[in-house]
Amino acid sequence: MRKLMKLVSVLLVTVAIGVVGGTLTTTTAQAKAKRTDRTLPKAIRGTWWHYNGHGRYDKLAITAKKIKSRSYVDGTWHSYTTMVHSRKLSTDSDKIKLHQHWIVILEHYRGWTNVRGWNQSAGDGTYYKLSHRQYHGKRIRVLKLAGDAGIDTYSHQYATKKLAKHFKSSHEMV
Numbered sequence: 001m002r003k004l005m006k007l008v009s010v011l012l013v014t015v016a017i018g019v020v021g022g023t024l025t026t027t028t029a030q031a032k033a034k035r036t037d038r039t040l041p042k043a044i045r046g047t048w049w050h051y052n053g054h055g056r057y058d059k060l061a062i063t064a065k066k067i068k069s070r071s072y073v074d075g076t077w078h079s080y081t082t083m084v085h086s087r088k089l090s091t092d093s094d095k096i097k098l099h100q101h102w103i104v105i106l107e108h109y110r111g112w113t114n115v116r117g118w119n120q121s122a123g124d125g126t127y128y129k130l131s132h133r134q135y136h137g138k139r140i141r142v143l144k145l146a147g148d149a150g151i152d153t154y155s156h157q158y159a160t161k162k163l164a165k166h167f168k169s170s171h172e173m174v
Contacts (some may be wrong), residue, residue: 048157
């Protein structure tokens with residue numbers, strides 16, 4: 001029954017795209033080309049945990065317009081909060097007012113969301129992507145964090161401390 005519903009859904013979407021595809025794609029592409037996104041994707045929102053292997057948990061809280069992080073590095077707790085702001089894509093980040101705690105969502109690529117500092121003109125920013133893996137026969141959500149031009153994953157975040165501790169700093173994903 002699920003497969004049939006999925007097939008019918010795919011067919012309906014395909015027909016809809018075929019009928020109004022030209023105008024729909026143009027409108028969406030034009031809207032996207034003018035400004036950066038105003039909110040973070042719903043899929044990556046929530047509170048995420050990462051176990052550092054030494055009895056400490058890093059916490060990442062993502063809302064529609066905010067990213068709050070608390071992590072333990074070299075014997076000290078570090079916290080920061082950044083706010084999502086939108087701007088024209090044509091804006092030169094070197095020529096706008098400095099905002100240290102503002103971020104901008106620059107692109108979505110193969111499920112990855114690229115977030116950069118408001119005034120960041122070079123570098124790749126941080127990429128976020130929702131993924132899944134199996135835990136005791138159940139499918140669980142995993143937030144991947146990545147960086148560099150090759151989008152190299154450097155951290156996995158989990159919805160609970162228990163899951164974070166179980167998977168530790170495992171980067172092997174299926």
